[in-house]
Amino acid sequence: MKQIESRDNALFKSFVRAANGKSRNQAWLEGVHLCQAWLQHGATPPQFAVFDTSRVDQSVEIQALYRAVPDQSKVLLASGLMKKLDQVEKGQGVGFIVAPPAAVIPEHIKETVLWLDRVQDPGNMGTLFRTAAAAGVGSVYCSTGCAAAWSPKVLRSAQGAHFSLTIHENCDLQALFNRLEVPLAAMTLQGSVSLYQAKLPHHIAWLAGNEGQGILPALEAIAQLKVYIPQASDIESLNVAAATAICLFEHRRRFLSGE
Amino acid sequence: MKQIESRDNALFKSFVRAANGKSRNQAWLEGVHLCQAWLQHGATPPQFAVFDTSRVDQSVEIQALYRAVPDQSKVLLASGLMKKLDQVEKGQGVGFIVAPPAAVIPEHIKETVLWLDRVQDPGNMGTLFRTAAAAGVGSVYCSTGCAAAWSPKVLRSAQGAHFSLTIHENCDLQALFNRLEVPLAAMTLQGSVSLYQAKLPHHIAWLAGNEGQGILPALEAIAQLKVYIPQASDIESLNVAAATAICLFEHRRRFLSGE
Helix, strand or coil: EEEECCCCCHHHHHHHHHHCCCCCCEEEEEEEHHHHHHHHHCCCCCCCEEEEEEHHHCCCHHHHHHHHHHHHHEEECCCCCCHCCCCCCCCCCCEECCCCCCCCCCCCCCCCCEECCCCCCCCHHHHHHHHHHHHHEEEEEEECCCCCCCHHHHHHHHHCHHHHHEEEEEECCCHHHHCCCCCCEEECCCEEEEEECCCCCCCCEEEEEECCCEEHHHHHHHEEEEECCCCCCCCCCCCHHHHHHHHHHHHHHHHCCCC | EEEEECCCCCHHHHHHHCCCCCCCCCCCEECCHHHHHHHCCCCCCCCCHHHHHHHHCHHHHHHHHHHHHHHHHHHEECCHHHCCCCCCCCCCCCEEEEECCCCCCCCECCEEEEEEEECCCCCHHHHHHHHHHHHHCCCCEEEEEEEECCCHHHHHHHHHHHHHCCEEEECHHHHHHHHCCCCEEEEECCCEEECCCCCCCCCCCCECEEEECCCHHHHHHHCEEEECCCCCCCCCCCCHHHHHHHHHHHHHHHHHHCC
């Protein structure tokens, strides 16, 4: 177990970098829920389990986390230092430093996956991860230009979905098209087929695009399927995370019911 | 037309209050898109159309807005002042001050509506508005405890959906239940019926709850229908805005196809 008293401590400084999303190899899981989710799903203990000294005994959940992690991972922060790591206004006094799991892209992509093309808003990214996990989609491929998947805002918005998914970052989606053995379905505003009339294969690669610009034209052009969601006329399009939820669950509905 | 040079100007100070969500009677519509949407849907010109003097000629869109509003609404801000109103990092140099439309709750609620119980996150609120508008739902009822509907963050996230909806704020939803002439359908984690098996009437009041706590038990208890979304097991529940998108569009799908 380590104790840190000074903000000049080198280890503490590395935590600050991770908490600000400035570390390539370390992510900061802030708060009880994300730490619990990591332990529930994660194969390895956290690199560091960081506790506010003055608040370890404050709640049953924090005590349980404290007991669940090995002693050599534990770091006790002197009061005041935790505030430097908190990304939310009222931090809970606990967080894990973890290495994002390495993800190897398979040679052949044969299952239902979600492809994200330059989704920029961290809240949208996190919601998309959460929706994919809930829909039973196991892998998400994020293009270069997407928000950093393991940044604190994306982690917070995904509520632990990261640990149920295989997340591939900085993908060249056009190059990966060759590995795709399931049809690529672009969600577009002006698709050729209504989602509700489209024939959806059991395994499919869903493709969602940037909030403002949509899907890169070159990528949309190679998609075998283009679907739109029939919505009220003269109305602004749906948010990308809402549109994706509708498509993923329409797909799920069909195969749940054996339709 | 007015010109404001000083940050001590009383009118400018009132703009700052509105831009910070601190005004009860005025909302700040920031950026080209929201201003265009207001003009497209709004019955009245904005109270004030605020332009950064140095940027009026910077884009065709801003010039068009400048021409579209009456002279007495126009306010030109000296450079530097606009930054005090910008809620996003790179403001566009234009915004409208408007009075949120007054909404009178009907004696009898007979159409499909969306009820929100203490939805706290402004991004979720805005996405919910955007989804409701896209699904053709005309009215949203927000309980006391919801994020302020006309705050800048909710406006930004809703992308203009406010102007296609009738938005009721600070509602006592339990008291309003008496006015409801359509079934109230609570979206819950452990509902009694799967969304995909539920009989959904043509007109329905969808009820979504708080991000952490869900729907108030007393309110859930009076709902005629409780539906859950069948999702992958052992996975964190869906985000409230994603879950609502799935329900609203499943409902829309059924009546689009005449099912």
